[in-house]
Amino acid sequence: MTLHDEGPVGADALDRVTWALRRAELAVTALKEQRLRSLGMAAAHYSLLIAVHVDPGLAGAELARRLNVTPQAVASLVARLEGRGQLERRPHPRHRHVQELHLTDAGRDALRKADSVIAEIEQQITEKLDTKSSSQLKALLDQVTDAIQQVQPADPLNRPVTLRKDGTPG
Amino acid sequence: MTLHDEGPVGADALDRVTWALRRAELAVTALKEQRLRSLGMAAAHYSLLIAVHVDPGLAGAELARRLNVTPQAVASLVARLEGRGQLERRPHPRHRHVQELHLTDAGRDALRKADSVIAEIEQQITEKLDTKSSSQLKALLDQVTDAIQQVQPADPLNRPVTLRKDGTPG
DNA sequence: TGCGTCATGTCAAACGTTTGATGGTTGGCC
DNA sequence: GGCCAACCATCAAACGTTTGACATGACGCA
Numbered sequence: 001m002t003l004h005d006e007g008p009v010g011a012d013a014l015d016r017v018t019w020a021l022r023r024a025e026l027a028v029t030a031l032k033e034q035r036l037r038s039l040g041m042a043a044a045h046y047s048l049l050i051a052v053h054v055d056p057g058l059a060g061a062e063l064a065r066r067l068n069v070t071p072q073a074v075a076s077l078v079a080r081l082e083g084r085g086q087l088e089r090r091p092h093p094r095h096r097h098v099q100e101l102h103l104t105d106a107g108r109d110a111l112r113k114a115d116s117v118i119a120e121i122e123q124q125i126t127e128k129l130d131t132k133s134s135s136q137l138k139a140l141l142d143q144v145t146d147a148i149q150q151v152q153p154a155d156p157l158n159r160p161v162t163l164r165k166d167g168t169p170g
Numbered sequence: 171m172t173l174h175d176e177g178p179v180g181a182d183a184l185d186r187v188t189w190a191l192r193r194a195e196l197a198v199t200a201l202k203e204q205r206l207r208s209l210g211m212a213a214a215h216y217s218l219l220i221a222v223h224v225d226p227g228l229a230g231a232e233l234a235r236r237l238n239v240t241p242q243a244v245a246s247l248v249a250r251l252e253g254r255g256q257l258e259r260r261p262h263p264r265h266r267h268v269q270e271l272h273l274t275d276a277g278r279d280a281l282r283k284a285d286s287v288i289a290e291i292e293q294q295i296t297e298k299l300d301t302k303s304s305s306q307l308k309a310l311l312d313q314v315t316d317a318i319q320q321v322q323p324a325d326p327l328n329r330p331v332t333l334r335k336d337g338t339p340g
Numbered sequence: 341t342g343c344g345t346c347a348t349g350t351c352a353a354a355c356g357t358t359t360g361a362t363g364g365t366t367g368g369c370c
Numbered sequence: 371g372g373c374c375a376a377c378c379a380t381c382a383a384a385c386g387t388t389t390g391a392c393a394t395g396a397c398g399c400a
Contacts, residue, residue, distance in 0.1 A: 025195035128317035141190040147298035
């Protein structure tokens with residue numbers, strides 16, 4: 001027990017590593033979103049485009065797993081990106097009603113611009129920390145991720161955990 | 171320029187620190203949510219309760235700033251927690267239509283239980299990394315947060331950045 | 341060949357959040 | 371005292387996401 005009998009909860013609760021992690025991620029995400037905004041792209045769009053770029057021909061369901069969202073959310077994003085002409089859905093050669101996702105030229109162009117913005121942010125961060133600390137940070141973060149995955153393997157159905165109004169597990 | 175002229179985007183994009191950060195935070199959050207679920211509490215509820223516990227008498231708007239959400243979102247959460255009898259709204263002594271937020275005994279109890287779950291997760295992580303690496307990770311994360319805040323001070327109105335359908339900045 | 345299972349994609353509905361706008365209150369300043 | 375800006379809280383509406391359910395197609399096995 002690292003806990004306390006006096007107060008209900010130690011005041012050190014906001015000094016935890018997981019809080020520092022959350023704060024940092026929140027700050028980074030906010031900055032990305034802001035910078036990406038001038039390009040007319042949301043962070044979610046960028047994530048999707050780059051995932052498709054790295055693995056062309058990806059299916060929507062697989063994409064959903066990688067982005068940690070539901071297939072419907074992916075469908076929604078895909079529809080929008082397709083409407084903008086940045087993404088393309090092709091029939092899968094083998095499985096008939098599976099749809100392959102591919103970037104269009106416009107999509108590649110938008111991705112390139114967006115990525116340069118993201119890369120700039122990355123660089124600004126690795127600049128503040130020196131290169132050594134930066135790679136060390138990444139190594140530690142990966143360790144955390146691995147530790148979590150080890151304790152709790154990722155849900156293959158990728159079902160986000162929610163709750164009912166009354167607080168009983170849904 | 172750290173970039174490449176060949177491919178639209180380097181394949182090293184998923185090796186960035188900010189991606190490692192995101193993955194780690196996602197994993198931690200998912201685990202928290204899952205563990206908290208058996209207690210009938212969502213992570214957002216826990217965050218709100220602990221914030222009110224640390225600073226009793228907090229106003230909704232201030233709380234919204236700290237949690238990085240809109241006042242309406244806070245109001246929604248507060249209404250639910252108040253409905254469960256874990257949170258209490260009192261009139262502000264000075265400002266009339268400002269509402270002070272306070273924990274009830276039931277709220278303190280729920281918070282205590284929830285925090286032990288969170289503390290356990292924290293401990294599992296700091297166990298995998300040794301204590302030294304753990305405090306080092308926290309220090310690096312704080313550095314990242316500071317670096318971001320330095321580049322882009324937090325929006326005092328705390329307005330999340332969004333986008334219109336057509337991609338033009340909203 | 342026929343059956344059962346699994347995975348993908350899509351639809352309708354509910355939920356939570358953000359957005360935009362409004363009314364009410366406080367405090368500073370002329 | 372009176373005016374104006376800033377802040378808090380709240381309402382209605384729009385948006386995005388999750389949930390639950392369903393139909394379709396592919397594969398393994400008897």
